[in-house]
Amino acid sequence: MPARRPALPEAEAGTAPGAAASRCAMAGPGSGLLRALRGARGRGSSAGGWAGLRGRPDKYGGVSVELAQLPRPRRRERAAFGRWLRASVAQWQKEGRVAVWLHIPILQSRLAAVAASQGFTFHHAESGSATLTRWLGEGPSRLPGYATHQLGVAGAVLDESTGKVLVVQDRNKTVNAWKFPGGLSNPGEDIGDTAVREVFEETGIKSEFKSILSIRQQHQHPGAFGKSDMYIICRLEPSSFNINFCQQECLRCEWMDLDELARTKHATAITSNVAKLLLYGYREGFDKIDITMREFPAVYTGRFYKLYHRELPESYRNMT
Numbered sequence: 001m002p003a004r005r006p007a008l009p010e011a012e013a014g015t016a017p018g019a020a021a022s023r024c025a026m027a028g029p030g031s032g033l034l035r036a037l038r039g040a041r042g043r044g045s046s047a048g049g050w051a052g053l054r055g056r057p058d059k060y061g062g063v064s065v066e067l068a069q070l071p072r073p074r075r076r077e078r079a080a081f082g083r084w085l086r087a088s089v090a091q092w093q094k095e096g097r098v099a100v101w102l103h104i105p106i107l108q109s110r111l112a113a114v115a116a117s118q119g120f121t122f123h124h125a126e127s128g129s130a131t132l133t134r135w136l137g138e139g140p141s142r143l144p145g146y147a148t149h150q151l152g153v154a155g156a157v158l159d160e161s162t163g164k165v166l167v168v169q170d171r172n173k174t175v176n177a178w179k180f181p182g183g184l185s186n187p188g189e190d191i192g193d194t195a196v197r198e199v200f201e202e203t204g205i206k207s208e209f210k211s212i213l214s215i216r217q218q219h220q221h222p223g224a225f226g227k228s229d230m231y232i233i234c235r236l237e238p239s240s241f242n243i244n245f246c247q248q249e250c251l252r253c254e255w256m257d258l259d260e261l262a263r264t265k266h267a268t269a270i271t272s273n274v275a276k277l278l279l280y281g282y283r284e285g286f287d288k289i290d291i292t293m294r295e296f297p298a299v300y301t302g303r304f305y306k307l308y309h310r311e312l313p314e315s316y317r318n319m320t
């Protein structure tokens, strides 16, 4: 309610975007807004619960607020939160902040509606919380979106001694076609590890990652909750051969002649194309088809990343 908006002294406003200083609205016990909220409480408001909240500036000029810091919900909290948020946003705007990120725990979800009425929209949600944003800067929002794709990975496991490849038929599909065993990647999981794990879970076959053979991108994938789907097929080498397939997921599982898989009409189009590619590599050399992986230390995170590319001759690898 604008009439109740606490007055913010000029002296309290004005930190340049990107500055690490915490003079954004809920900076601390001495901030004008905090005093104002205390004043509001004195006039019968229940803003006190919100008053201890701090907005954390980010390096892009935005500010991030964790509502998890709040005490348990109380009566009239929505009205008080609404007043607090309106006043805080006004202050952040004065300070030149370009965006607000509001992290709301699931048990305080009712506050998402209050924020939405002030122009916030959902950015993403994880199991226990939702993040809402509001762009305060000039022009259209420049905030990055959340995840755009899901990742599925399958393994083309080729037994080079027999020329047979491991194939399955899904149990839950209306049309039953042969395909390579595979599934969705877990968060933080390497591509090759997903292929090896999914192949083992679905077929009981142990294998080792050798290369990436293909990448399929499909938008508005029906199984991806409206997002796009990336489907990567890897070349794997088996280290066990006795099939013990998952009855829940698979209807059939067998070692099939690669040549037969490349020719059969009973395979998905991707499987058929990758079978032909694999057959070509099997006959002419895998270096003709492999996208191999190399590992490097990441500059910023101190971790390692994996770089996938076609084979690079030694002379090019070591050139300075």
Ligand SMILES: NC(=O)C1=CN([C@@H]2O[C@H](COP(=O)(O)OP(=O)(O)OC[C@H]3O[C@@H](n4cnc5c(N)ncnc54)[C@H](O)[C@@H]3O)[C@@H](O)[C@H]2O)C=CC1
Pocket: 150, 151, 152, 153, 172, 179, 180, 182, 183, 184, 198, 223, 229, 230, 231, 249, 268, 269, 270, 271
């Ligand atoms: N062209 C091809 O050969 C095919 C490619 N794919 C790709 O493989 C990847 C996914 O592989 P999947 O084997 O499906 O994953 P997955 O092996 O991780 O299994 C997913 C499991 O979740 C279950 N599931 C999915 N949606 C569900 C829902 N709404 N409610 C309850 N259970 C549900 C499925 O029945 C399945 O058991 C995707 O990237 C997809 O595009 C999938 C099928 C065929």
Ligand SMILES: [Mg+2]
Pocket: 181, 182, 183, 184, 198, 202, 249
């Ligand atoms: Mg699967």
